[in-house]
Amino acid sequence: MSETAPAVVRSAANPQFKALRLLAQDSTAWRKQGRVWLEGDHLCRAALARGVQPELAVYAEFCPAEHRLPAAKTLVLADPLFAAISALESPARMGFVIAVPPAPALDPQAPTVVLDRLQDAGNVGSILRSAAAFGFRQVVALKGSAALWSPKVLRAGMGAHFGLSLFDAADPGLLDALTVPLLTTSSHGGDLLHQARLPWPCAWVLGHEGQGVRAEVDARASLRVRIGQPGGEESLNVAAAAAICLHASAVSRSR
Structure with a gap:
């Protein structure tokens, strides 16, 4: 029939x-x-x-x-x-x-990306794509970040959601369960990214578009780096900075 x-x-x-x-x-x-x-x-x-x-x-x-x-x-x-x-x-x-997939269990040793109050859905979706492309397996979006499963983030993620373990609206205390070193970025201080010895696996923390990583989270960092900008701009878009940092980790790992 x-x-x-x-x-x-x-x-x-x-x-x-x-x-x-x-x-x-x-x-x-x-x-x-x-x-x-x-x-x-x-x-x-x-x-x-x-x-x-x-x-x-x-x-x-x-x-x-x-x-x-x-x-x-x-x-x-x-x-x-x-x-x-x-x-x-x-x-x-x-x-x-x-x-909506059920919340997974956090893997303490997995390569991780932490989003600290990122507001722009396009930035968040782009970072998910970079995370999946460069071998990071889980993304922790702390409270105050754009919702990972919102329509705009899903569109910007272009399917990256389905290759990652995702933690939405997480409390900063969840980071205590990670055993990998936390790395943060700053336009004002820290080692130059291309000169730094990057650990693998690790957790990159990416902060609010205007305010950066909050002090409570930055205090957990094992390493702080800055991206060299010979062109003289004050700062990079957070999604662009994320792609550079995550790629640097992937290259460092392959070496």
């Missing part, structure tokens, strides 16, 4: 559509619903590649059947409704709803 095609939702009053729109557009809805919205083929395939199974696959009506990915449940939205929930300039044709 052939599979019955899913019904197409055409009304904005539909309860499923309302819940999806909230999940896609409200940065706090994921906490209340216990699930997140992934929009676009790249994010959905990244989740599947890591063994994440969607609770619901959602397609725009114009998405061809041969482009649809396997899922236990499927919902089709009329094209204007899908466009209404999209946060992209050019709306994708598909999305997944997945359950």
Whole structure:
């Protein structure tokens, strides 16, 4: 027997559509619903590649059947409704709803990135991508940082979430469980990064875009470094600084 095609939702009053729109557009809805919205083929395939199974696959009506990915449940939205929930300039044709993964156990010896009150979702997502690319396995976002599972961070992370152990809204006391040395950056002092002997594994601490790493966290650092800036700028964007530092660790490890 052939599979019955899913019904197409055409009304904005539909309860499923309302819940999806909230999940896609409200940065706090994921906490209340216990699930997140992934929009676009790249994010959905990244989740599947890591063994994440969607609770619901959602397609725009114009998405061809041969482009649809396997899922236990499927919902089709009329094209204007899908466009209404999209946060992209050019709306994708598909999305997944997945359950928020349960909090993992902290690995005391894992290469780690610590985010200390980073506010910008784009910066946070970019740092997750760098962490995954350079061999860091877990990310601890301290309270006051942009929520790791918020829609904007998910989009900026481009699938990096699914290769990392993530700790959202963590208390600084969680850092006491790490046995790897903590490294912090500063534009004003510390060893030059390219001259420093970087330990591996380690935990890089990246601070607030304007205020840097708070004193309580900086006091835990085993090493403080600064990035040489011969061009004379006062400071780097935190996501750029993170990529430089994490790459330096990866290179140091390979040597």
